[in-house]
Amino acid sequence: MNFCRLTHQRKITWRNRGSTEFTQGQKQQLHEQWQKEFTGDTNHLNINSETMSQQEREKFWQVLQDEWEEMAKEDKLNEHPWLSEFNTSSFEPFKDYMFEEDNPLKDHPDPLKEGKRCLEAGDLPSAVLLFEAAAQQSPKNPEAWLLLGATHAENEQDPAAISALRRCVELDKANCTAWMALATSYTNESYQTLACESLKEWVRSNPEYSHLVPKDEGAHRKPKVMASTLAPRELIQEVQDLYIAAANQRPNQNIDADVQCGLGVLFNLTGEYEKAVDCFQSAISVRPKDAKLWNKLGATLANSERSEAAIDAYRNALEVSPGFIRCRYNLGISCINLGAHREAMEHFLEALNMQEAGRGLAGKKSTKAVSDNIWATLRVCLSSLSAIHLMDAVEKRDLTRLNEEYGIGKST
Template sequence: MYLYPPLPPRCLELRPNNLPALMSLAVSFTNLGVGGGACDTLQCWLSHHPRYHQLLQRGGGTPRRAPPPPASLQEVLLLFQEASLMNPDSVDPDLQTGLGVLYNLSSDFQRAELAFRAALSSRPQDYLLWNRLGATLANGDRSEEAVEAYSRALELQPGFIRSRYNLGISCINLGAHREAVSNFLLALSQQRADQRCSQQQMSANIWDALRIAVTTMDRPDLSEAAEARDLDLLMGAFHLV
């Protein structure tokens, strides 16, 4: 049983066949751990795709225009695998992204990696794909390789806060706590610089991870600053001002 908002995002209300929005929504559901929502959204993506919608036909009839019924992970994965066979001489990076998401949901991280690398072969400058590859490698307990992928994402998009946070988590997993703290502080600083985001609205996840990393450094003063969310003091202590 999974729960997610019954109404689609505003962009999908205005244009239900918005393929980039559907793929982004599926990734967001995956990040939230809502596998059922991701599967339903990816099936909807197929149903609206001008090339792949035929896979959802019933009995050779016309393609369905109504949203498909809920489907299992295995059902949607089989549909995407079948769709990939329709492109024997080329790579569809969007389709490969969907496959990467589905393989992650099924904990098949090796195949998920291959799918994202296939997508990157067509879009090597796509920082979102590099971040997704990093998350896949991290999920497969390959933190060192994840660091490389996250770093590439940040080379392409230095202000991408999610990759900065993910990089910090991988640094914690590798025992590089000072580097982790630096990345978390940079992420928080970037959020504060965004006029749309007040200090009270900063991600609690980043602060929580920062506190974990700081406690390993045997610096009670920094632990107190992290508890108080004193970003300026912490930035100064790590010479990031």
């Protein structure tokens, strides 16, 4: 729901990554699910476009899956916990937040205020550096961790977002904003159980709806940080019932946008996209200037094979928030779904240029600002354009050469 991850779509980004540990049958199941859900935004992807043949679709997704596996093998296991997920019955994903090793803004006199200014201006990488500085200067400030996590999510970096948001709710267990953001990022990373638990915590933490959660459950509950990816159907139904009950407490003329957003996430988990679309549209009717809601709507429309409508939703999001990198990436994905690969390349390059431009006030790059996810998808898009001569530029991450090739100027 790459929101995207809706994630990816993390990254809305609905994202599902493969593992070499899978049995052959599981690999086939993964391949089928990959075609339906790949990133993004609780992203956004469904490549079943009428403009592409079945052979083209299969080739595209197979190459993209191979890229993910190759990239994952090159990274450390603790940075990509899905690699070890299938070797154990449970695991604790994204436990610790990893700070920038050489943050040029770590000594800024008011990083929280300046970070908010950069976030408002659409400079997400600089905002990340500043919110990291704020969290290091005041490690028990939940607002710093909330803003850090939310900014990472907008920057197509759900794993880092989850680590920061988890720290926020550890400090402030009743932070409804953080719980809802966690649910989206967990969905983008395909951790359905944790997404459902986060949505339930949102209800429990909200004074208006907390009575809907059984009191005896709250008295004996323990934090659930160990979980597999796929949520039991009964758990999803349980949480859906909570949100439906919450929605029924409000008359139609007094819609709670957050309740509708939670329902939209849940209906995405069960593949009930039309219901999810209705929920996000209801939420937008209350908050028409909420770029994240427009992005979630776009990702859901894309998942339901309505890429043209998804593009309209993404453009509405970008009108509100031009620096919304995840949404820019999702827009590129929908262009791929429609066979418009050159337009997709332009959007991917715009997203990477925005990330590259965020160097912080001291003029240094962040080593974590640029999304590997975007580069991997861009590489596959180049293959579809038969631009093999540019593959070395992708390997070197030479944006200057790619920008020149496609006539794109860097963001400043």
